Amino acid sequence: MPTTVSVEHIEMTPGIRGGKPRIVGTRIAVEDVMLMHLKIGYSLLEIATKYDLILAAVYDAMAYYYDHRQEIDLQIAEDDAFVDEFRRQNPGRLQAKIKELKGESEN
16 A cells, blocks of 8 residues: 655745755755765765754655655756756866867867
């Protein structure tokens, strides 16, 4: 039988973090918690302690992630692609200076 997951500590507000799901009363998005936990390796207790969060809120963030994994992973991939394209089209001053010193053209 399916289990209903409580996510009382998660909210989405247009204009805050682009409307992404986040921990109530903070700017810490569900994807932030997921990345810290699954990619960086922080325990959920470490995340709660580091950011002065209720432990249940951090667990709710991970429950929300697992309930909406495909949607959140897709949004992260789209954000990463946008950043990569922006960087490609708008190199930093250091990269431009290096190209200039090497005699490389912008095209």
